[in-house]
Amino acid sequence: MTLAVSTRPGPPAASDMVRRLPEVLAIWVPLLLSAAHLIAFSLWTIWISFTPSTLVPVTGWVGLRNYTAVAASRNWQIALDNLLLFGSTFVLLSLATGLILAILLDQRIRGENLLRSIFLYPLAVSFVVTGTVWSWLLNPGLGIQKLVHDLGWTSFRFDWLIDRDMAIWTIVIAAIWQSSGFAMALFLAGLRSVDADLIKAAQIDGAGPIRMYRRVILPTLWPITITVIVIQLQFAISTFDLVRALTNGGPGIATQLPALVVYDLMFQRSLLGRGAAAAVLMLLILLAVLLPYWAWRYVQRRRAIHA
């Protein structure tokens, strides 16, 4: 083959190939590595989820057995219930907090930059760090309850962290604190980009500030709101670090979440097939959020092009 090439009248073609080799490598190696590992690894995990793998991956086919086993386990059912509760309340409350903060900061107040930095800093710090701190504050023997007791109000109770029914709310609190700054940043950007003419027109019509927000400004925030909801849901679905540091899934398994179940099955119980099945179920939950969002964005973009 090489001989045939070299006898052809165009050796420049071969040298051109050599000359272009570094360029081809620079373009393709990182891109292919990234794309291929995403696809191959996903397929790999999906495949393992259909095998009887326990301690090590093995070949074989057990159909949906791993899935039914995971779905039937108490651990997973509690994780799903928790995810539903945690996901919905956390998203709604952080959305509300973020919106309120954005509206307040939008009132031309002094020290806006400083305040914005304060509300956003939790995002820059690891969940491991913030989870640890929250576990102290919420620990009845160390934190807020202890402080109030020491001040003399001994009947005060704030022991959600060790209360099976309430522990999940401590995760909601920490998660809101951690990420409503993110919602605030996006909302603030949205508020600042509202058309000035629109506001002027409403002012001429005699709209007060509350009416102005309700009728004119807030409706323009819908696209941002949906984006924030989707990103926060995505975060909720894969939450691991925060729970690991705050409650480690406890008390008992009261604050179990899907990501912890996956870790537990894979690396603590060495049930690789089931762990993989749980990971695939996580992916499916995520897709249930993302696919409608992508479809919505696609429609929006089409509309923007045609408008």
Place this chain on the structure above:
Amino acid sequence: MRERTLAPSRILIYLVVSLIAVAWLAPLAVVVLNSLRSNEEIAQGSMIGWPQHLAWSNYAVAWSGFCVAETCAGIRPYMLNSALVTIPATIFSTLLGAVAGYAVSLWRFRGDSWIYGIVTLGIFLPQQMRLLPWTIVLRDTGLMNTLTGLVLIHTIQGLSFTTLFCRNYYVAIPQELIRAARIDGAGFFRIFWRIILPLSPPILVVTVIWQFTHIWNEFLYGVTFTTGQQQPVTAALIALSAAVADIPQHGVQSAAVMIAALPTLLIYLIGGKYFVRGLTAGAVK
């Protein structure tokens, strides 16, 4: 007249914002104050309190005297591990992302939009879907429980974000610029060095800050793929809090938490604007 009628609502706004700000700062204040209180002092009261005697020694113990498992070297080796993972992985993923972003946005080749779409899927895909394959790959390449393994993972996975950031920045560069340079005989790399990189500092700062924060704060891979002395600081902190559960040493632990959080907090203080830009760039796409 107008000023006076406005005042009460302004006061209310400032009041609400300040109250929330205090609540937001409280956890940080608690760690800072506790890092300066002795263990006895904390044990007598609660985690919330003013230090009576500044116990600076907490920092010394947390840094180099503290025991996790059998080793008593403090948090220092784990900080070093995190730095040895975070710095190279940030540099590699940013550089590769810049080249990839330039290739998909300006150089253009067949299938570029497809491959770009797949790469950015990595932003959405949960880490849990990649845990087992990475375990197997690291084991088979002998990189299990090494910092090199973590650098490899973060470099490859980081490409999803860095390519996205750079690509979105580079699409705004007019294609004519590239076309003119090509007519003048400039190749892929020459255009990258001479035209693209000089235009890149704004996006590279965003990308570096984003990657550094992300990789420094990462926990799942650290705890899954490394053990003992090879762990990054996030994983070591969890091990540490389990270790002190028997004999509470909250003063020292607070100091350790502060030290572990310091690099990303500093980056946020210095480059907060760029951090936020990365946040919104990743969100709005």
